[in-house]
Amino acid sequence: MEQLLAALFQLFEPTHLAFLFAGTLLGLIVGILPGMGGTSGLALVLPFVFTMEPSHALAMMIGVLAPTTTSDTFPAVLMGVPGTAGSQATVMDGFPLSKKGMAARALSAAFSASLLGGIFGAFILSISIYYAIPIIMAFGFGEQFLLVVLALLMVGALTGDNLFKGIASCFLGLIIGSIGTAPITGDPRYTFNTLYLLEGVPLVVVGLGLFAIPEIVGLLDSKGSIAKSLNTKKGWFTGLKDVVKNWFLVLRCSTLGCLVGALPGLGGTVVDWIAYSHLKQTTKDTSQFGKGDIRGVIAPESANNAKEGGALIPTLIFGIPGSGNKVLLLGGFVLIGIEPGLDMVTTNLDLTYLMIWSLAIANILGAGICMGFSSQISKFTLVPYYILAPVMVCLIFFATFNINRDWYDFIGLLSFGIIGITFKNFGWSRPALLIGFFLSSKVELLSYQTQAVYGLSFLSRPVSIILIILCLATIVLLTKQKFDSNYRSDLIKGKLTQIYYIVILLCLPLSMIWFTSSLDYRANLFPISLSVIALSLLVFILIIKIADLKNLSFLNNTFMRFARSNIFEISGNFNNQLFYYFSFIGFLLMNFIFGFPIAAALFINIFILFHNRKAYVSSICISAVLMVILWSLSSLLTLQFPNGLIGLLIDLPWWLGGQLN
């Protein structure tokens, strides 16, 4: 209890509060941008947090995470586009309310429900910390192994549009994660004798590539500004009253959000739908749902904020991330030298409490800012995306370079960028890929450790049996709910491209088997087993795809109908997105020639003027402001700009990309 209060006082020191506030602001902004969420936001700050003191870094990271599911309501309600995956269900009733001119009511109800849910989540988290020690002690290698594997399966099964594509995504992530030094023998795997791959690709590069880049090109593809018109003047008080009236619903959905969030591997992407369907099942008069019932906003919003507290439980005590953003949070832990597990509830308890308080306060701050400045913030959604996009690309490049000051990271970023774009367009699961990538080494080590201590007997330990039953039940329950959609395969064009895409994907497991087969069995058993599983999954998907294309008759039974649902998927104009992707490669080449500062200024101006010739005033101003921000950042944190070929020939000052010193 003493420590709990001490952590609160620590958080109220001006520097802590400043970092928390800065994080919260960033979180609000990435939450508003459709598609960008906590994962991209955290990936952007990670390269910089590790120069900070751990407690500052934690306050900032939690600050980024907490309010994304609050501010994502703006686009959900105003434009009918979810700001993050967690507010998909909010669109159902939020957007109709907005069309009826009740945007303000919907927003205020959503923010206050978010606030209450967030605080409830922090409260549950602080209680569960007290009971964590016996749980950690009951989870030996075997139980942890099961927990990780089951978490992976759940993510795969539930985040993909198609069950098999989701699970295959998971295995592809596991295979990519096994690139690098084999943990048992130290053999290099799939590294082609490069030092870069020996370490494995940095997590931040993977996160930014998989999540930020596809969203940017996706939004550029959708063209125009984020919102068309705004009407957020009246009705704030009504929204507050709605929440007070529905207090019991808020409590139920928060509990639900917390529980689902705490299931390892599940946190996040489905919780809003679960809350929404819970609401439908427990309400007598369902006639208004989907047409603008305020409860349809309150339920998912309270649940998706409460889940953050719940999802931190497995993250902190087992190091198992429940969603993409928790992967990045764990990556941040590594950077500042915190290891999840027993330490978090014993020797590092002060840091855990600091996170809990940060979570609560960031929720209050986030909801407060959203309500207090709603008309200003919602104007942010009017900014055309061709102005935001180049700025974000520059920020991403700057962040990427500062992970290791390594040019190879750009290649990694763009490679994972194209993987992300294709995954998003063709309906594969990016969260599953990221979590698989992150947990790969853990799965490999735990399998050896379990084998050394228990052999196969770990399966008959009571906790293991409970885990297996729990996992199977969740998957059966949730897939049923998820896959009853009206999928129409005949509406999708360009199916052949997606079939060729699988053939490309097949190259990864095949080449992994080829390159590792000559190694010691302790170094190649893991990647080869993964590759074999991935191969069979991919071939199965390929067969179904071809059968679907040719409309073969063996698809007409229950299982095959299930396997076939969402087997093809397309979002947006793929060629358009490729065009924008190639402009990023152009930016990389400019960096290579001119160095980062000149290249960034050029890129922003060219990009904006390409879309709007008349916007030269704003393009010059924006590039100037960005450069000033980056210069102050880099002198504050002794960061360096990527140095181009010109910088090698002429001695440039540091602010144009020359060497420090």
Add this chain to the structure above:
Amino acid sequence: MSLFSFVSIGNADVNFAGKTVTWVVPFKEGGGTSRFARFIQPFLKKYLPGNPDVQIMHIPGGGAIKGSNYFEKNAKADGTFIFGCSTSVIVNVATGNPLVKYNLSEYRPVVLLPQNTHWFTRSDLAEPHDLSKIKERKLVLYALKTPASADLFHIWIYEKLGIKGAKPIPGLSSSGGYQAFLRGEIHLSSHGAANYVKKVKPEIEKGKVVDLMTLGIIGADGSVSRNPLAPNAPTFPEMYEKVNGKKLEGDDLEAYYAIGAAWSQASKAMMLPAGASDEIVKAYRDAAIKMTNDPEFKAKAVKALGPFPLIIGEEAGEIIKKAAVFSDTTKKQLNAALKKHKFTYRVQ
């Protein structure tokens, strides 16, 4: 602090006024070497002639090889570049990693920060300071992160103490290994001084865990004394004598000294590049000695750096040489232990 009894003389020739000293740390921010550097950083600025700015540059990657190679390639010998060394940097050299491009044994050490390792087990498995019950067990599991690191020394230690059932569980960090130890999944565990005080001492007081031994503190003359944090626990040489019935000597003693230098005495170090002049080395050593007499340093050092006094002076150079260059017999001993446990990794 009796180690720094010799008097320093101010040096007028070396002056860093207006310059920036870059301290290359080949690890991530937040790690032990980074914390060591950050603790020393303000004192260095205060006591180096001309009070230069000291900036820490982290270049993590490749098991510390990337940053170390960077230092070798880019460091100027004029005193504006210093290097944050640690056991893993030394072990990379000592074990002959082919990616190493830095010539560590030529570097000029300024300060060494020693560490010490404690071994312990559960109280139901052995009496304090007694290995006999452990030696009878068929299976004695212990944590081993990777054989290509200082953890390799564990294999040698258990081998020399005749623990036949010893079997490493790979891929466990010391913190993860300690958790598994507390859960009862592994039998032997070890920790450095800081974590020993923070995490193991409370369990010993509860009666759940008992001390077995420590690595021992190696003096300048080669004598080994007990660790003040666990004064009743025997050192490795004492345990060796008790188990084997003969004194630690010959090849085994040589290997022990090499391991002790890399693992314990030079656990963290601040170094100048090869070719730094004697004047510059002296200016740095003087600053280090003044630092250890600073009241603020005295007040905070034990908490931040641990209980063992810093090693400053010529002695430091000898320790680094011993740690970085393993003799052929020592390598052979380590490789024999590796082979016995079916590791493919070999010391080169």
